[in-house]
Amino acid sequence: MRLDRLLDPGSVAIVGASQREDSIGQRVIRNLQRMGFPGRIVPIHPRNLEVAGLRCLPSLSDLPEPVDAVFIGLPAAQGPDILDEAGRCGIPAAFINAAGFADADADGSALQQRLTEIARRHDIALCGPNNLGLVNVHARAALWTPRYAAALKPGPVAVISQSGTMALMLSQDEREIGFAYLITAGNEAVLTAADYLDHVVRDDRVRTVLMFLETIRAPDRFAEAAHEAARRGKRIVVLKSGSSDAGRALVAAHTGALAGEDRFYEAFFRDLDIIRVRDPDELIETALLVTAHPQPPRPGRFVSVTLSGGEAALIADNAASRGLALPPLDDATVASIRPAFPAFAKLSNPLDAWGFGFSAERFRIVLDGLLADPTIGAIGFSIVTTHDGGPDGPYGVAMAEACRDAGTVHGKQLVFLNSTAGAGPHRATKAILDQAGIPFLSGMRTGLAAIDYWLRPCPPPRPVVAEIDGTDGAAWRARLRAAASVAETTQMVADAGVPMAAPWLASSAEAAVTTAEALGFPVALKGHAPSLAHKTELGLVRLGLANADAVRAAYVDVARRLDEALPAGAACEITVQKMAGRGVELIVAVRNDPALGSFVVVGPGGVLVDLIKSASVWRGPIDAATAADMLDETVVGALLAGVRGGPPLDRAAASVAIAALSRLGALLHGAVATIEINPLIVLESGAVGVDLLIERS
Numbered sequence: 111m112r113l114d115r116l117l118d119p120g121s122v123a124i125v126g127a128s129q130r131e132d133s134i135g136q137r138v139i140r141n142l143q144r145m146g147f148p149g150r151i152v153p154i155h156p157r158n159l160e161v162a163g164l165r166c167l168p169s170l171s172d173l174p175e176p177v178d179a180v181f182i183g184l185p186a187a188q189g190p191d192i193l194d195e196a197g198r199c200g201i202p203a204a205f206i207n208a209a210g211f212a213d214a215d216a217d218g219s220a221l222q223q224r225l226t227e228i229a230r231r232h233d234i235a236l237c238g239p240n241n242l243g244l245v246n247v248h249a250r251a252a253l254w255t256p257r258y259a260a261a262l263k264p265g266p267v268a269v270i271s272q273s274g275t276m277a278l279m280l281s282q283d284e285r286e287i288g289f290a291y292l293i294t295a296g297n298e299a300v301l302t303a304a305d306y307l308d309h310v311v312r313d314d315r316v317r318t319v320l321m322f323l324e325t326i327r328a329p330d331r332f333a334e335a336a337h338e339a340a341r342r343g344k345r346i347v348v349l350k351s352g353s354s355d356a357g358r359a360l361v362a363a364h365t366g367a368l369a370g371e372d373r374f375y376e377a378f379f380r381d382l383d384i385i386r387v388r389d390p391d392e393l394i395e396t397a398l399l400v401t402a403h404p405q406p407p408r409p410g411r412f413v414s415v416t417l418s419g420g421e422a423a424l425i426a427d428n429a430a431s432r433g434l435a436l437p438p439l440d441d442a443t444v445a446s447i448r449p450a451f452p453a454f455a456k457l458s459n460p461l462d463a464w465g466f467g468f469s470a471e472r473f474r475i476v477l478d479g480l481l482a483d484p485t486i487g488a489i490g491f492s493i494v495t496t497h498d499g500g501p502d503g504p505y506g507v508a509m510a511e512a513c514r515d516a517g518t519v520h521g522k523q524l525v526f527l528n529s530t531a532g533a534g535p536h537r538a539t540k541a542i543l544d545q546a547g548i549p550f551l552s553g554m555r556t557g558l559a560a561i562d563y564w565l566r567p568c569p570p571p572r573p574v575v576a577e578i579d580g581t582d583g584a585a586w587r588a589r590l591r592a593a594a595s596v597a598e599t600t601q602m603v604a605d606a607g608v609p610m611a612a613p614w615l616a617s618s619a620e621a622a623v624t625t626a627e628a629l630g631f632p633v634a635l636k637g638h639a640p641s642l643a644h645k646t647e648l649g650l651v652r653l654g655l656a657n658a659d660a661v662r663a664a665y666v667d668v669a670r671r672l673d674e675a676l677p678a679g680a681a682c683e684i685t686v687q688k689m690a691g692r693g694v695e696l697i698v699a700v701r702n703d704p705a706l707g708s709f710v711v712v713g714p715g716g717v718l719v720d721l722i723k724s725a726s727v728w729r730g731p732i733d734a735a736t737a738a739d740m741l742d743e744t745v746v747g748a749l750l751a752g753v754r755g756g757p758p759l760d761r762a763a764a765s766v767a768i769a770a771l772s773r774l775g776a777l778l779h780g781a782v783a784t785i786e787i788n789p790l791i792v793l794e795s796g797a798v799g800v801d802l803l804i805e806r807s
Contacts, residue, residue, distance in 0.1 A: 111235035111301070113309045116203035117291065118249045119178035120149045123170060123201070125192055126183035127153030127161040134183035134207060134255050136162060138243070141252040141259045148250060152177060170195050179203040181243065181253050186210035189239065190224040197232025204229070205253050206239040212297050213240045222299050229300045241296025242274040245281075247289045248315055254292070256281075263288045266317035267397055268310040270295060270303050276322040276349070276390070284534065285394050285552070287401070290316045304332035307346070311339040318401040320393055323350045329378070329706050336382040345400040346384045347563075349393045350375055371703075373727040378706050381572060381729035385563045391531070395551045396560040399525065402549040406565050407487030407523045411437050413480055414460035416492045417468060417502060421529055422460035425492060428555055429460075434562040436460060440483060447479035460492075470508040477512050481520040490561060492527045492554070495536035506539035514546035526550040527557040570739075575731050575776040578606050583777035590781055590806070596638050596683055600802050607770030608787065609763075610799045613685035619665040623658045625686040632656045632689045634800070637668040639675070639682040643803060648675055651801075654689060661686070690798045694749045694759055695789030698768050698799070700730060700775025702783055702807070708776040712740045712768055714749070715789035730772040737768035750792060763797040764790065783807045 122142070127135035135153065139162045142151055153161035156168045167173060170180065170192070180196045182189055186208040196204055211222035222239065229236040237244060243253040247264045260281050265288015271277040277294045280287075290313065293306050303323060308331065310316050319339065326332050339346055352372055379386045385400065387393050414429070414436060416422045429436050436459045444457045450472040451457060451465040463476050480489055491509055493502040506526070513524050526543055528535045531553035540550045551557035578586070586606070593599045596613050604610040613636070614629070616622035626633040637650035645651045649671050652664040665684060672682045697715035702708050710732055713725030726743035728736060738761060741747045752758045767790060775785050783806065787799040 111233055111305075112202040113235050113301070113305065115178040116205075116235040116237060116301075117244065117246055117251075117293075117306075117309060119203065119251055119253075121152070121177040121179075122147075122149065122251075122253065123152040123154050123167075123173065123177045123180045124161075124183065125154040125170065125180060127155050127158065127166060129158055129161060132257065135181070137255050137257055138181050138183060138253055139164065141245075141254045141256070144259065144261075145245070145247075145250040145252040147252065150177070154180075170199050170201065173199060176200040176202075179205065179253065181205045181207075183207065183255075186214075186218065186221060186239065190221065190228055193225060193234065193236070194228045194232075197228060197234055202233070203235040203237075205237045205241075205243050206299075207241055207243055207255050207296070208238075209240045211239045211299070222297060226299045234300070236300040237293075238296040239299060241294040242277060244291065244293040245289075246291055262292075264315075265289050266315060266401055268313070268316045268319045269293065269321075270306045270310070270319065271322040272296070272298070272303060272324045273322050279390060280320065280394070285398060287394065287397055298327055302327045302331070304328040304335055307332065308335035308338065311335060311342060311344055311346075317344055317404065318397055319344065319346045320397050321346065321348045322393075323348055324352065326375075326378075326706070333378075333382055336384055340383055343404055345404050346382075347393060347396050347400065348379060348384055348386050349388070349390065350379075350386065373725075374701070374703050374706050374709050377709055377727045377729045380569055383568050385566075387559070387563065391553065391556045392559050392563075395553065395556045396563055398549045398551060399560045399564050402547055403488075403523045403525075403564070406567070409485055409487045410565050410567065411435075411486050412488045412490065412561065412565055413439070413486050414490045414492060415463050415476065415480070416460055417462070417464050417505060418494070419462045419464075421492060421494070422458075422462045424529075424554060425460045425558065428558050429562075432558060432562045434558060434565070440485060443479055443483045443486075446482065447476045450475040468505045468508075470512065473505075473509055474512050477509075477516060481516060481522055486522060488523045488525065488561075488565065490525045490527050490557075492529055492557075493536075493539075494529050495539065496532055497534050497537060499536060499538075503536050503538070506536050507542065510539045510542035510546075510548070513548060514542055524548045525557075525561065527554065527561075528552045529554045531556065570733075570736055572729065573731055573733050573773075575773060578770075578773060578777065586774065586777050587781045590778060590804075596685055596802070599804055603771070603774065603785070603787075603799070603802060606774040608767045608774070608790075608799055609797060610787075610802065611687045611690055613687050616665065616684050616686050619662045622665045622684065622686050623661050626655065626661045627658065629686065629688040633661065634687045634689055635661060635664045635668060635684065636687070636801070637672045637682065637684050639672065639680060641680070642675060643805075645801075687800065690791045690800055691793050693791045693793040693797075694746065695791055696746060696764065697725070697786065697788040698771055698790045699784060699786040699788070700771055700778075700782075702775060702779045704780075704807075708772070708779050710737075710740065710768065710772040710775070712737070712746065713744050714746055715787075731776040732769055732772045734762070734765040734769045737765040737772070738762075740768065741765065757794055759792045760795055760797055761792070763795075764792045767797050767799070781807055 268291040708730040726740040
């Protein structure tokens with residue numbers, strides 16, 4: 111499909127070009143004319159001879175030659191037939207903005223399916239339906255329906271939005287970002303956000319892509335486009351709605367409740383080095399920052415400079431609430447900037463640079479000292495100004511001039527921050543910073559959020575899943591299909607590299623006693639059934655059975671509970687296991703999302719899984735080093751280091767087990783929804799999984 115004809119058309123036809131000033135067709139023509147579109151515009155209407163000063167044709171079939179793109183500004187019911195006519199006329203790209211398709215009801219969904227089939231049959235690049243269209247600012251092409259379209263300054267930022275309102279809000283460009291594209295995807299009947307992303311990241315005029323997403327319909331293509339952006343040194347910033355579903359249980363296992371759909375998106379974005387923000391203000395401020403400084407500094411140490419002790423304290427508070435590190439200044443740096451401060455001043459980070467009172471000379475002492483510190487990667491200068499000046503207006507100008515004059519040979523990345531949003535940053539200060547390519551952010555919390563997102567390190571490369579011990583995914587899927595018992599599935603997981611306590615099937619109370627005596631007391635006895643995910647809550651798990659009588663009694667009671675919980679004839683098993691030693695219990699799981707891929711979930715396990723609802727979620731598969739990082743993202747890392755004088759536990763063994771399960775889970779994508787070990791017990795030496803749940807797709 112010719113996305114170049116869609117996004118950069120040389121000629122366009124507008125179907126539904128009415129004489130009515132407020133008609134969709136009239137709006138699109140007016141926006142094209144306002145933008146100064148250099149190509150041919152052909153209104154299409156069966157009765158009008160002229161629209162907006164342009165000669166009108168009765169139908170697309172009357173075109174003397176095909177146009178590059180057609181805008182269909184008609185009700186939904188007429189869309190498929192007009193699209194089919196466009197295809198027969200050889201028009202390679204089309205827009206349909208009407209609602210009433212899959213956004214409506216079953217009839218609308220059927221109508222959209224017709225659109226999709228027609229577009230694919232004719233190889234038409236179709237934008238929409240149910241959207242506002244798009245603007246290519248550099249090409250002055252505005253197939254754009256808003257009644258009051260803002261004048262747009264060409265720039266390096268592309269916007270791709272599944273919400274028309276979000277794109278319209280950004281189009282006001284109050285922060286003077288400068289746009290290359292504004293694209294509204296709508297229902298994505300044919301082209302998805304991933305297709306637009308792939309196109310715009312290949313445009314040399316684009317440095318940053320902003321996206322508002324409700325879902326991702328083509329995750330693999332989206333990931334390919336994100337990798338292409340990374341190869342070209344471009345940043346993607348996403349605002350995705352739907353985070354309130356984070357706690358929704360997707361499956362019977364604990365994994366779904368711990369992760370939820372939104373956590374999988376979070377891991378998906380992190381794996382692709384995509385910045386995810388939480389509101390429109392963060393989207394805008396982060397765009398300004400990463401457009402000026404696409405890659406975070408190395409080293410990543412950040413120093414904040416203010417002109418107020420109170421402001422410095424607030425920055426420290428807000429940074430701490432986000433986990434944004436503000437490391438102390440080195441002794442050598444403190445010594446170099448000390449002449450700018452009274453002897454009693456405590457020089458810290460954030461640094462209150464007021465000192466003896468502001469002067470350009472003393473500020474340059476501070477600036478030079480910080481620029482000379484090789485351990486600092488980025489410096490943020492926080493001031494209090496208004497659009498026209500404010501208390502720090504003159505100081506901001508002097509600070510901006512000093513930063514501009516310092517050039518870039520120091521290798522630091524500089525950022526200015528207006529502590530309040532108000533009407534926007536001080537214009538005089540911003541003009542100087544613009545000359546130097548230094549971003550000027552607005553709002554303390556929002557600006558610090560942007561800095562925090564920017565400074566986060568790139569994720570480690572994700573390992574490629576090929577096989578385990580010479581056996582590929584097909585062999586593991588075949589083995590899973592053949593597994594008919596808990597013992598067989600447990601052995602499969604053990605063979606994949608996860609140490610597991612073997613469950614031994616017991617067909618009677620006496621068989622259970624015999625197995626227990628062979629294993630050595632104490633033992634655990636468990637009842638299993640495919641439909642019973644949470645055995646402990648049902649009284650189907652008995653731990654620490656120390657003798658034969660305890661095993662017999664436990665067997666009888668568990669068998670009775672299984673009979674009560676299951677319909678007659680339902681499959682069930684009772685197993686005996688050797689008790690593992692005491693250690694820290696983890697939940698380690700893989701959740702395979704049909705669309706987004708395979709994800710690893712790690713957190714406190716055993717009885718703690720319901721008390722400490724904390725988990726780290728990463729896109730899988732992962733290696734042991736990444737697994738170790740996951741442990742540190744929750745309280746688990748501290749528990750493994752030893753608590754209250756206890757010995758440190760085998761963190762390395764836990765990491766290897768997590769990585770092995772992630773590899774198996776990724777190989778079983780499409781066959782397994784969840785593999786959950788709860789708990790994996792981490793010992794002083796080694797780790798062992800003692801309970802396994804597999805939910806098949």
